[in-house]
Amino acid sequence: MKFYEFNIKRKSKIALHLPAHGRGPGLAPGLKWLLNCRPATWDLPELPAIGGPLESKGVVAYSQRIMAERWGADHCWYGVNGATSMLQVALMAMTSPGDRVLMPRNIHRSLINGCILARLKPILFNIPFDPYTGLWQLPDAENFEKILIKIGHIAAVVLIHPTYQGMAGNLTSLVEKSHQKGLTVLVDEAHGSYFAVVPDELPKSALASGADLVVGSLHKSAGGISQSAVLWLQHERVKASRVELALYWLQTSSPSAALLASGEAALNYLASEPGYRNLKRSMKLGHQLRTDLSCAGFPLVVNQDPLRLVLHTAGLGITGLEADSWLMAKGLIAELPEPGCLTFSLGLSPDKRLAKVMLPILENFQEQLLGLPLSPFMIPPFPDTIELELCADIAWCPKKEVISLEVATGRIATETLCPYPPGIPILYPGERIDAKRTLWLQQQHSLWPMQIPSMISVIVE
Structure with a gap:
């Protein structure tokens, strides 16, 4: 079977992995309309009427200005090389070669690659680790402040909010402590762009928390397609011209019109009333599924994102990687297998029958397990900071x-x-x-x- 045939024809019983559109149902309506058109008709270059992320005229520039206003930022840029490229753009925009940058130990590899490209000196600070789940936890605000005091001169701080597994906390406190030291803050919000939409249920978004630069991945946490991303800028600590120069260096000179449209459609829908209602419905289903699984005796990891369900497989006596292999053979495909956990991404339009289909598979899986919970994982032997x-x-x-x-x-x-x-x-x-x-x-x-x-x-x- 050819690759493109594999992608189209392959079906799974329950696909609880990224992209968040769930193979179509969660796509932003405007993007659904576009994808129903003949593909060749929207494979367009940067025509004068269209423009691009770095052009001052055209519908893309207009859309970016409107979206910045709508989401409460000073500037917005659509990305077509994924959050990976936008994180590197932001990192380069807020620093100069030779600068020291403070980052948590659990940063994505794209940021360390960005340090190589920009000739920066990363300083990694340790964060709490749970030996029972094998997961990194959230930074401790008090310890973070102590690190800022003793670390010496640095140019900027990078933070993650939320984690891949949907853990989030008081980001505002970390940002404020950084700003008090005169530091620019970049937040990798790849897995939580929609936090700004439902402030009554979720922790504050990175923009609302005061971060200077924020990167969102619109196929992970919105109804976009893969590689569509967004970079937000606010305050005066970083000039927009610095961001645009970094974009000029790192982004493609031939941006995909479909990916640009994906960025606009995903953000526009999330900020709309219908998008808000759909998100609330999806989160309600996520809460209900969590309740159903807990009542059935399945150990779940506590997190703050109702659309990330984390099964504590180590508590069942099996690694997340082994569990993933077993469940995948039964048609239940998760997003992230790890030694102690298995994370499911429910997406932006989960099926209301999800619990009825998912529970029998998990119960059958549990019946096959005879072992005791796994022993706690070794705590990583990292110092508080390492340069x-x-x-x-x-x-x-x-x-x-x-x-x-x-x-x-x-x-x-x-x-x-x-x-x-x-x-x-x-x-x-x-x-x-x-x-x-x-x-x-x-x-x-x-x-x-x-x-x-x-x-x-x-x-x-």
């Missing part, structure tokens, strides 16, 4: 060799070790590996054997 010896020279270092994890103690990594998804590296280029890290990395290899290799690349010393 990477990272620059393009190390990332592209020609003097490197590949060695076994067993003999990695004392060596400096030149490449990223990163299970994908979720795309959060467990080892960064420029990190020196101590004995505790060596043991932990070997354990990670045993947990993610298909994702984490037993051999790594290090600098020749």
Whole structure:
């Protein structure tokens, strides 16, 4: 079967994975209309009437201005290279080569790649880790303030809100503490763009929390198609011209008209009354499914996003990766398998019969399990902060060799070790590996054997 035939013909019983449109039902109405037209008719270049993200005239420029006003930002840019590119654009716009940037340990790999491109010096700060679920938790505001005091001069801060698994908290406090130190704040909001739409039920959005730059992924948290993204800018800490220069460097010079339209349609629908009603309906179904599964005895991880359902598989005596393999064979496809959990993305238009279809599969799955809950995971042996010896020279270092994890103690990594998804590296280029890290990395290899290799690349010393 050809690739395009595979994509069209392949059906699953329950597809609870991204994109959030759920293979169509959750698409923004304007985008549905567009996709029903003959594809070749909307594969258009940057004609004068259309323009593009960096043009001052045309419908794209007009749309970006209107959307910024509608969502409460000073500026808005549509992205066609995904949130990955927009995060790198934002990072480059708010810094200069050689700057030190503070980031949480669980940043997406795209940001560390952005540091390589922009020749920045990332400083990673540790965050709480739950050994029972194997998940990173939210930064502690008090500890974050202490880090800001002792870290020395930095140019900017990067934060994540919410996490991939839908955990969110008091982002406003972290932003305020950063601004009090005169720092620019970028928030990776790839998994929670719609937080601004329902402020009475969800934590504040990154824009409402005061962040200077915010990146949203519109296929993860809105009714857009893959690779459509948005970058918001507010306040005066970063000039719009800096963002546009970075976009000029990093974005394609031939942006897809379909992806630009996807960005507009997704954001426009979310901010509309019909979009709000649909979102509220979807969240109500998410709350009900959570209740139904809990009442049936399934352990769920507490989070703040009703459209991210996280099954604590370790509590059932099985890894998330093994559970995912079993459930996928039964037609239930999750979004994110991890050693201790399995995350389902309910999307923006979940079927109201979801519980009736999902519960029998999970109950049959549970009947196959005879083991006790898994032992707690080893807490990552990270210091409160670590400054990477990272620059393009190390990332592209020609003097490197590949060695076994067993003999990695004392060596400096030149490449990223990163299970994908979720795309959060467990080892960064420029990190020196101590004995505790060596043991932990070997354990990670045993947990993610298909994702984490037993051999790594290090600098020749």
